[in-house]
Amino acid sequence: MYIYRLVFLLVLAIYIFSPNILDWWTSPENAWYSPYVIWGGLIAIGFWLEWRRDPNEF
Amino acid sequence: MSFSATGLLTASLLYLIVLFGIAWGTERGTILRRWVRHPVIYTLSLGVYAGIWAVYGAIGMAADSGYGFLAYYLGISGAFLLAPVLLNPILRIGRAYQLTSLADLFAYRYRSQWAGTLVTLCSAAAILALLSMQIQAVSVSASLLAPDASPKVISVMFSLTVVLFTMLFGARRHQSSGNHQGLVLAIAFDSLVKVAALLVLGGVILFNVFGGTNGLEEWLTETSHPEATMAMAINDGSWRALLLMSFAAALVLPHMYHMTFSENPSPRALAKASWGLPLYLLLIGLPVPLIVWGGQALLVDAPPAFFSIGVAQALDSPALTLLMYIAGLSAASGLMIVSTLALSGMVLNHVVLPLKTPRDQGDIYRWLQWVKRLLIAVILFLALLFHETIGRHLDLAILGAISLSGTLQLLPGALGVIYWPEGNRRGLIAGLVTGLLIWLVTMVLPFSVAADILSWMKLPITPGYDNWHLFTFISLTANISVFALFSIISPASPEETSAAQACSMGALSRPQRRELLAASSNEFVQQLAEPLGIRVARREVERALSQLKLPNVEFRPYQLRRLRDQVEINLSGLLGPAVARDIVKRHLGFKPLTHGGTGQDIRYVERALGDYQNQLTGLAGELDNLRRHYRQTLQNLPIPACSVGEDGEILMWNHAMESLTNISAEEVVGAKLLALPEHWHALLDDFNRGDELHRYKHRLDLRGKPHWLNLHKAALSGPDHPEGGSIILVEDQTETRLLEDELMHSERLASVGRLAAGVAHEIGNPVTGISSLAQNLKLETDDPSILETADQIQQQTRRISTILQSLMNFARTGNHAHANRYEPVVLHRCVNESINLLSLSDKGLGIRFVNECPPDLQVLGDEQRLVQVFINLLANARDASPDGGTILVSGKADGYSAIIEVVDEGSGIPADQLDHIFEPFYTTKAPNQGTGLGLSLVYSIIEEHYGNIQVESPSGPESSRGTCVRLRLPAYEPEAETGNSRPNERS
Secondary structure (H helix, E strand, O other): OHHHHHHHHHHHHHHHOHHHHHHHHOOOOOOOOHHHHHHHHHHHHHHHHHHOOOOOOO | OOOOHHHHHHHHHHHHHHHHHHHHHHHOOOOHHHHHOOHHHHHHHHHHHOHHHHHHHHHHHHHHHHHHHHHHHHHHHHHHHOHHHHHHHHHHHHHHHOOOOHHHHHHHHOOOHHHHHHHHHHHHHHHHHHHHHHHHHHHHHHHHHOOOOOHHHHHHHHHHHHHHHHHHHHOOOOOOOOOOHHHHHHHHHHHHHHHHHHHHHHHHHHHHHOOOHHHHHHHHHHOOOHHHHOOOOOOHHHHHHHHHHHHHHHHHOHHHHHHHHHOOOOHHHHHHHHHHHHHHHHHHHOHHHHHHHHHHHOOOOOOHHHHHHHHHHHOOOHHHHHHHHHHHHHHHHHHHHHHHHHHHHHHHHHHHHHHOOOOOOOOHHHHHHHHHHHHHHHHHHHHHHHHHHOHHHOOHHHHHHHHHHHHHOOHHHHHHHHHOOOOOHHHHHHHHHHHHHHHHHHHHHHHHOOOOHHHHOOOOOOOOOOOHHHHHHHHHHHHHHHHHHHHHHOOOOHHHHHHHHHHOOOOOOOOEOOOEOOOOHHHHHHHHHHHHOHHHHHHHHHHHHHHOOOOOOOOOHHHHHHHHHHHHHHHHHHHOHHHHHHHHHHHOOEOOOOOOOOOEOHHHHHHHHHHHHHHOOHHHHHHHHHHHHHHHHHHHOOOOEEEEOOOOEEEEEOHHHHHHHOOOHHHHOOOEHHHOOHHHHHHHHHHHHOOOOEEEEEEEEEOOEEEEEEEEEEEOOEOOEOOOOEEEEEEEOHHHHHHHHHHHHHHHHHHHHHHHHHHHHHHHHHHHHHHHHHHHHHHOOOOHHHHHHHHHHHHHHHHHHHHHHHHHHHHHOOOHHHHHHOEEEEHHHHHHHHHHHHHOOOOOOOOEEEEEOOOOOEEEEOHHHHHHHHHHHHHHHHHHOOOOOEEEEEEEEEOOEEEEEEEOOOOOOOHHHHOOOOOOOOOOOOOOOOOOOHHHHHHHHHHHOOOEEEEEOOOOOOOOOOOEEEEEEEEOOOOOOOOOOOOOOOO
8 A cells, every 4th residue: 555655745746836846837837738748758658658557557 | 412301311311321220230240240249430539529519510610710719629539548458347247246337336426316317318408408419400501502592491300200219129139249340430431421411511611612732822821810720729718628528428428428438349349449530630630720711712601610511612613512521411410319318318317217127027128129229319309309499599509618628527426436435425425416506507598598597696607609618617616626625525435435436547446255145056046036027037037047147046145245246236337226225135145144244255355356366566566476376285295285265165275285175275165064065064163163173083983994194273353354254174194194104003913013022032942842852752752652652742842942943033034133143145055055954854855946046146145034034035935836846036136125035836825915915923824824923024134235025926927827926126336356355445
């Protein structure tokens, strides 16, 4: 269960700071599509994690 | 630009007919069926989440609050990226226990029908708002395109089509897979249409309105005020609320639960969707800013939420306009179909069935199908009613907020299922009621009927469009606090604890090993016939039997418990977990407990651990390896062992036990000792019940042969194992017993030998006297008759002396103490001497002896005794040989052995006598011809010389007569050169 507590803490931290994160993503200096690029990056990480995952893992 | 009402209606109908066609084609098993299980189809079908938010809502919100609209997509993307720890556990539980909705999950986990019903009512209330939102979007978009069309007619027509579609393709499940395959493909098609239409519109705006990316950049630089460039600061509160609701939506929205878990083709598909759905939502969210800017650049006068249609109209493109309308229609219809279907299942299982169990129904499946269809119609009618009375007066955004904040109340309970085994039904229900009450007072009533209780109570804060998120958090916080508090202070029932463990992450259910009232699967059918009818009962039991790969009739208690669980799981898929549990509990009951408690179902736990094999890591993995090691040790123990529970159920049956009893573990583990064949049952059951801990040399006749078994028993109970039971070891002592018998026999023979030697010695003296007296008698008379008598006396005394000599020789054997006096003996000489001695006798004069022993073949031994061996063997051969026969003695060296063969051409020895010829006093000769000690003596002497003897009769494979006696003695090899000492020998 230890790993799940860590995940929970991480999710909570991201949630609390999410408005600031989004402000950073959408700051006027960035291109209009930069939030989508960062979002796409997260999806790529998700894809990579899923791809290298042991099929027997949870 | 506008369309005629008829044209719009025709276009809508045409699109819906295409949807019908896809679903129908899939159900009919055309080529479409092959795609259904593909992860891409599954991921696209999850796109139902976006609903009309994708086409209208998001654009409206983007125009109002900039990038804040992304919260609706990012929340659920986060939930899917966390699928391994958030969605997979739910999928596992749902598949294992056939839980088709969140209400099922709650009713199963919290062991409460009320929990299921409460979830259903909460979802129903929230879904009505969501459905109203879809109807409103479709009717508004239609009235924008065809101002002369009546919004009411459009709403009703649209709802009717959705009802029809859901009834046709949603109410029945595919028999083998349990999925609605046609529906899944149709929803995936809906999602594809949505994303394609939005991307096309985005592309058209980018290139036709702004003239490419450079044009867009220029326009954005020129238009610097934040409302136009979507650069407004994000409202933290509403952003967080929307993000949380969107995150929770993956679990708690009925249509999302249905598509994610109930229609899931495989865990692999969910793994793919964990990044596939975020990617889909990214694609759907990408054109949103473009559409907003397009609307602003083209000065579209439609409400911002409907910019997608407004922009297309402003571009004067009927095709694009119609495409956007169809995209909205498809988004709305997809969401309505799935959420109505999901909700109807929940209402059926948690509102209708608890009130009316379908007893005495001819066909329960048909009955369920029709009730479900009726419910679909009722739900959509209520949604329409809600829309016409309340929903159409409300903003799309606030409808969404009401709906999502209502379902958000289910999040604590849903997370508790996986992560908080201590949470119980009292806590859940109390928390839910609290949260829902606050939601009703602060969100539903003020916005829908303007009944603002907070302002009546003169509270400083009242709900409004700008602070609704506060009430979302307040209701959720109150819900969580009450849930936690009640769960901690109130006890959970053992049944609930067991369900909590079955659901919680990484935990195994540890069912109790109790005995069922039903003794066989046939009795299951009889007992279930009462609530379900004989036909359904038989079908369900047979289905469960075949799923578990059990024989048609099952008796073993362990397998019956598995069967009971499987029947419950299957009925749960049919009637919901609460009703299924109720039926199974009432009709497939356990026998009352006779004493304190029963043991855990070790085998069940073991099987479950076996399934987890590759999933255990770290300490758990190491412990599992240890478990496997000890289990293997027990299984491979060379002593037959079995363990038996306190109720006489066999828990373990190792390999040695399998080979001793010829009963495989698969057959008996989980069965009672009673199920064993009669003789084993009588032995083990009697020993298990008895007080004795050891039983020695119990005779048991197996396969027609007697076996002697030692049994040992040890109780399993101890400080770490309070459940009782015992382990029984069964030692097979048959071989030892036979050896003992043989030893006793030999002892007896040795005593007889010693007695005979004593007697022979005592008789020898008087016989010598008689022989001397007979000799004297011959000297003292010339009477021929007296002389003959004296001769006969001497002849008979010689015979007595021969017999006595044989007896003395026999008794003297078996003494290996002579070995140190052995000397090298040339076998050729031995054989020659024996032949010479035999030739002195007047018997067998016509027999020819041939000595072919090599002169250099030597053994270490006692020459006189070896001569005795050959005399006996040759005399036997001579007696058996016909007149004129030849007896051949040959020899050869074979490695370290010398092999000597004595072959005759006699009558041979019958096979049944071969086993006995070395036994003392065994003879086939006439009474006066032999004592039966000759070969026995040979055997003893050869043994003394560390050799062995074999007899073959007939003598060779080609002849049918004759006997070959083969002696094998250790060969003596003289030193090559006596003068050379070995290096390590002292000089």
